[in-house]
Amino acid sequence: MWEECKKLQEELVRMRRELHQIPEVGDVLPKTRAYVEGKLKEYGIPFTENSHDSGLIAVIKGGKPGKTLALRADMDALPITEENEVDYKSRHEGAMHACGHDTHMAMLLGAAKVLNEHKDELCGSVKLFFQTNEEGSRGAERMVNDGCMDDVDAVFGTHIGCILSKDLPSGTVVAVPGCCMASFDKFVIKVKGIGCHGSTPEKGVDPINIAAHIVINLQEVLAREIAAVKPAVLTIGKFNAGVAYNVIPSEVVIEGTIRALEEDVRQELAKRIGEISKATAETFRGSAEYEMIWGAPPVVNDAKMAELAADSARDVLGNDMVVDHIAAPNMGGEDFAYYLMKKPGAFMFLSSADPKKHTDVPHHNPRFNVDEDVLWEGSAVFVRIAERFLAGKQ
């Protein structure tokens, strides 16, 4: 069945390029949804629209009873202005598919077409999740809360590009057991002092001085409180303070992100950021307000499902193009984690990094692009996973 995806290659490239030209950001993606729905109608696959956003769920019901498999694509783009000079360049000013989600939709539509043509042979059903707002880590969570995983036995998804390494040859599939990506959360600390003249700091409370201590103190959590064998990142990427060289301001706002591979580490970091910020501010006569804006949990693959994904990829691509173990997970995040919290499954990576084609540029860069030659592979691996999973060969 999966071999038929090779014949779809041209159609996949066409769909990807059409989607690439109409990137939309966030939850409301009317043109993107209309495009996906148009293709599903063309293929004769029924779907239901999400009520809270532009996501949708399509279902291919097999001819015989069996399990239910879910395959997922994300639909959202980024608020970036494209700098690639290609004839399929983004037509939406200030928006770009700079993370490759256009290819995810195309690859899933390709797989859907083939699976639907063979639905009478399938034991069970395949659900297709087209979700919004992966970049804001809200789309998957909302679909899970609406019950999309309730009747699902296993879930699979893929990310294209060079997330793990730009040195993995284009076309390589990575499917590993356990944690493959980190949690990603944002925090905001408002440090409050009392503004005054720069010449008389004793008459006020200097929030810049306090905030500087907070920045240093927060790193001590990683150095002294989290075990060295448990990877974690705490980065402060924004520090807004002051208006003039001789004025002590009243407030400083710090924003940062934490990444962790285990939920207990994630929770400990979040707790200590609040405690240390408040205690440091009070030590120096100020105060601090702290807010955690939760993103997605760590992406943790089920060992058996990761093996099934790797075996399926080996069927399609041969042993040399499949990686089933990596030295270290990626500290980036993915809201696919929400599906995996409900049911077993695996999140895969499909490398499209080729320096000769300039497709080894990092994700979220205005010159990000993919090696389109790998698109059929993504569809074929999805189809092969469905064949294996619904046949009960696990």
Ligand SMILES: [Zn+2]
């Ligand atoms: Zn991204």
Ligand SMILES: [Zn+2]
């Ligand atoms: Zn992405």
